[in-house]
Amino acid sequence: MKAEIIAVGTELLLGQIVNTNAQYLSRELAALGIDVYYQTVVGDNLNRLSQAIRTALERADLLILTGGLGPTQDDLTKDAVAAVLGRSLHIDRMAMDHVDRFFEGRGIPMTENNRRQALVVDGGTPLPNETGLAVGNAIAHEGKFYILLPGPPSELKPMFERQAKPWLLQHVLTQEEPLYSKMLKFAGIGESGLETRLMDLVENQTDPTLAPYAKESEVTVRISTKARTESEAMAKLDKLEAEIAARLPDHLYANEDVPIEKTIVDMMTEMGLTVSAAESCTGGLLMQSITSIPGSATVFLGGIVCYSNAMKEKLLNVPHDLLEGENAPGAVSAETAQVLAEQVRMIVDTDFGLSITGVAGPGYSERKPVGLVYIGISRRGGETEVYELNLKGNRETIRLRSAKTVLYHLWKRLKAEQAAK
Amino acid sequence: MKAEIIAVGTELLLGQIVNTNAQYLSRELAALGIDVYYQTVVGDNLNRLSQAIRTALERADLLILTGGLGPTQDDLTKDAVAAVLGRSLHIDRMAMDHVDRFFEGRGIPMTENNRRQALVVDGGTPLPNETGLAVGNAIAHEGKFYILLPGPPSELKPMFERQAKPWLLQHVLTQEEPLYSKMLKFAGIGESGLETRLMDLVENQTDPTLAPYAKESEVTVRISTKARTESEAMAKLDKLEAEIAARLPDHLYANEDVPIEKTIVDMMTEMGLTVSAAESCTGGLLMQSITSIPGSATVFLGGIVCYSNAMKEKLLNVPHDLLEGENAPGAVSAETAQVLAEQVRMIVDTDFGLSITGVAGPGYSERKPVGLVYIGISRRGGETEVYELNLKGNRETIRLRSAKTVLYHLWKRLKAEQAAK
Structure with missing residues (x-):
């Protein structure tokens, strides 16, 4: 046809x-x-x-x-x-x-x-x-x-x-059996990385079929099959999904077309957990993406945008010595990301505290290169994780990828806690 | 052709x-x-x-x-x-x-x-x-x-x-004179409102021509003319721009294709002014749109996302009696918008403080309807303006229009101050 x-x-x-x-x-x-x-x-x-x-x-x-x-x-x-x-x-x-x-x-x-x-x-x-x-x-x-x-x-x-x-x-399409599909959503991995891990499935696909799509910081795989009944189709789709999940357990976050912040809000609601955020270079982008999800109010309580160093000190108690001085790590550093995440978690009194501080460009800052970003995830009664990111792209892309990367690591941590229960 | x-x-x-x-x-x-x-x-x-x-x-x-x-x-x-x-x-x-x-x-x-x-x-x-x-x-x-x-x-x-x-x-196009264009950008007015005010110009257009485009919360008019030289073209375009500006002085914010936050960052940089924000229902959207502009760091110092009532009290000193109780105005009220704007301005120590609090939906809140939003603009040494908005649309649209409306009123206020100098 x-x-x-x-x-x-x-x-x-x-x-x-x-x-x-x-x-x-x-x-x-x-x-x-x-x-x-x-x-x-x-x-x-x-x-x-x-x-x-x-x-x-x-x-x-x-x-x-x-x-x-x-x-x-x-x-x-x-x-x-x-x-x-x-x-x-x-x-x-x-x-x-x-x-x-x-x-x-x-x-x-x-x-x-x-x-x-x-x-x-x-x-x-x-x-x-x-x-x-x-x-x-x-x-x-x-x-x-x-x-x-x-x-x-x-x-x-x-x-x-x-x-x-x-x-x-x-x-x-009377001659044909109806088509059933599932959307598998991945985070923390690019399209080419995903294709490499699924290469044999993509190349040998006959039924179900597999089609990857990439959007900014998000990869989707649509798996589809034709069958006489829905249950027959789902049996085939579930089997392939399980195979893919087994290969990419740290990246497959949903089997429907939702952003990762939706999965996070749902998981935290179910687990009874709360989160706050302190953002520097992303200027509110992370918080706005979490709060774009209906029902996020029970999970996300608040946060602080600390664009200037003075605000990092005043609102988030970052020590002056950490930010300024000849040998200070500076605002864009693992140390500052850690303090921001821990402080905002304590100030807003939540289970998790997230932080982002970096150079979104176009100009550099603190003599550090555009794309250098530190993110932090602090946990009540747990360790604070800090990651250094070296991102490519323009201001918009760097900000978006920074926010998406924090969300990815938060999702992984939630998943680990869920599994440990 | x-x-x-x-x-x-x-x-x-x-x-x-x-x-x-x-x-x-x-x-x-x-x-x-x-x-x-x-x-x-x-x-x-x-x-x-x-x-x-x-x-x-x-x-x-x-x-x-x-x-x-x-x-x-x-x-x-x-x-x-x-x-x-x-x-x-x-x-x-x-x-x-x-x-x-x-x-x-x-x-x-x-x-x-x-x-x-x-x-x-x-x-x-x-x-x-x-x-x-x-x-x-x-x-x-x-x-x-x-x-x-x-x-x-x-x-x-x-x-x-x-x-x-x-x-x-x-x-x-050798037979033709080259075409010159200008993009006029408007805020605080819809496409139909703009067309009504420019009806005769749109209907009788010959040279320059006039083409309005509408995007979410933004209207653009492209004016174009053909001429032998750029200065000849600009003379015609400037004349029409002046005519349009005279009819819509409170809405025409730029004569190039930039978002209003860019105009605001440029004006505030030139005027040496600073701004902060307290956001409830928009959850960081306003701050992220300001900080999306390169160079915004000299103008925007920081802000607070106070999604929960507890955070409104703790981080922004909103009196408990204002938020809760039988006859309290509640979090979604003109009173709360005013306190949020004034407090964030004082806490971050900026010339302007902006606030947004409202019901973005899908569910209502405080028995108030979806789309009811209050925005505040506080000025160091000046009056605090508060506006009630009754917006239509889904969660995304309501959040976006709320943020754009605050920016529109901030721009108007900056323009008035510039004029008064």
């Missing part, structure tokens, strides 16, 4: 927005075993849009169109598909009710052009829009398949997941 | 990466007055890539190809263009030297396949790669134009800006 994704919208051609829908759909289609050979972007112009559909029909069996389903005269996707197929459009009763109820609920009069949002192609299947107004459409026509989805990602994603995917499985 | 952007790479079709190059190039081409009618993505496959080029030639005069210039057998863009044009490839001497020097400098042997990175199409102009190894190419052939750029954005952007754009201006 060959597919082409056609995104419709002049705002894409002007570069006002980036085509994230194409990425989302490509990944979803790949997971369904459908090959995407082309992605196309075309503006809100009936001729060019119709031409793009005809070109796609020469090279694909399944066309996924996004955008251009709205109420204005610029929204032409349904008109173009209907014209190419030689079919007409009609108002779908349920979709029209949905639009009517929306305006009634808000007590605002519905303007006539909103009726366009309820139009569907004759003979097609309407795809209800749970998070917006424009109805989608799925059509089978002369051996080719068409899926029409709205442009806003907040409408497109639920419609694809809950309407279009089941339709594809029922009408297009 | 009609253009088509062709991005080459199977990783795009698998959804492993998002096609930000298409957005960047579309925006740059729009600014040059070139219409992009289609964007296409195709995989690392010689037949399909050649076919995509032929399809594009039927509908565009200028083809911009990105990606597929690297050393591996999967990098086929130059081969495909050469095949379609009926030309050959040769090693460009300067590009080859550049590759050789790279490997020599690192003391690693150059493998033979890296020679591919120095290939150019016969008769084309090599475009040097200042930030990578693969040479680009610009070609004029039978009335059509081709620009070949590398895939990584860190290589593509400098090559477009410094090599491809001048080539386009010299060889393709």
